Amino acid sequence: GAGVSQSPSNKVTEKGKDVELRCDPISGHTALYWYRQSLGQGLEFLIYFQGNSAPDKSGLPSDRFSAERTGGSVSTLTIQRTQQEDSAVYLCASGARGASTGELFFGEGSRLTVL
Amino acid sequence: QKEVEQNSGPLSVPEGAIASLNCTYSDRGSQSFFWYRQYSGKSPELIMFIYSNGDKEDGRFTAQLNKASQYVSLLIRDSQPSDSATYLCAVSPSGTYKYIFGTGTRLKVLA
Numbered sequence: 001g002a003g004v005s006q007s008p009s010n011k012v013t014e015k016g017k018d019v020e021l022r023c024d025p026i027s028g029h030t031a032l033y034w035y036r037q038s039l040g041q042g043l044e045f046l047i048y049f050q051g052n053s054a055p056d057k058s059g060l061p062s063d064r065f066s067a068e069r070t071g072g073s074v075s076t077l078t079i080q081r082t083q084q085e086d087s088a089v090y091l092c093a094s095g096a097r098g099a100s101t102g103e104l105f106f107g108e109g110s111r112l113t114v115l
Numbered sequence: 116q117k118e119v120e121q122n123s124g125p126l127s128v129p130e131g132a133i134a135s136l137n138c139t140y141s142d143r144g145s146q147s148f149f150w151y152r153q154y155s156g157k158s159p160e161l162i163m164f165i166y167s168n169g170d171k172e173d174g175r176f177t178a179q180l181n182k183a184s185q186y187v188s189l190l191i192r193d194s195q196p197s198d199s200a201t202y203l204c205a206v207s208p209s210g211t212y213k214y215i216f217g218t219g220t221r222l223k224v225l226a
Contacts, residue, residue, distance in 0.1 A: 102207065
């Protein structure tokens with residue numbers, strides 16, 4: 001497809017389990033972002049990838065969170081030993097670095113519920 | 116102090132009125148400013164960006180930037196019920212490609 005694709009769209013897990021969330025950005029976009037949005041809240045920056053450069057991990061809330069981006073394309077966000085406060089919508093966005101608008105294109109998100 | 120601050124609202128305006136949404140930011144060196152609209156249950160979508168001080172108009176939307184006051188606003192003229200959504204202000208701090216979002220202002224346009 002032409003847009004940012006995320007999977008799964010919904011994930012329900014038990015506390016303590018690990019989860020993986022996937023993002024397939026728009027083809028040709030070198031920048032990829034992960035954000036988290038809790039109910040009624042704004043977007044919390046988690047991590048940013050730009051091409052083959054070292055990612056900006058400054059927003060990851062704890063060492064239970066990690067992300068990787070393979071081949072400059074698909075990214076996976078992993079949350080280990082999930083906690084109830086991890087429940088949120090995880091949004092992935094991609095962008096073309098250097099584009100005049102700086103526009104981010106968001107996926108539909110992965111809604112994570114930790115019981 | 117939060118990096119990007121917005122009044123959460125809701126801001127209610129009658130149909131046809133001007134809606135004024137405001138945002139302040141803390142990083143004085145920020146260069147890029149964006150307004151995203153997010154309908155309930157949907158993902159954000161870009162509606163305006165502004166880089167220079169002053170006003171920038173696009174249809175019914177006007178973005179206003181005052182770097183000295185660290186303030187950016189969005190005006191929506193002739194508001195329509197379809198404009199009812201949460202409006203997110205985003206700022207790109209100096210020297211980064213990171214986008215910091217505010218918590219958003221919920222706008223309700225009453226028919």
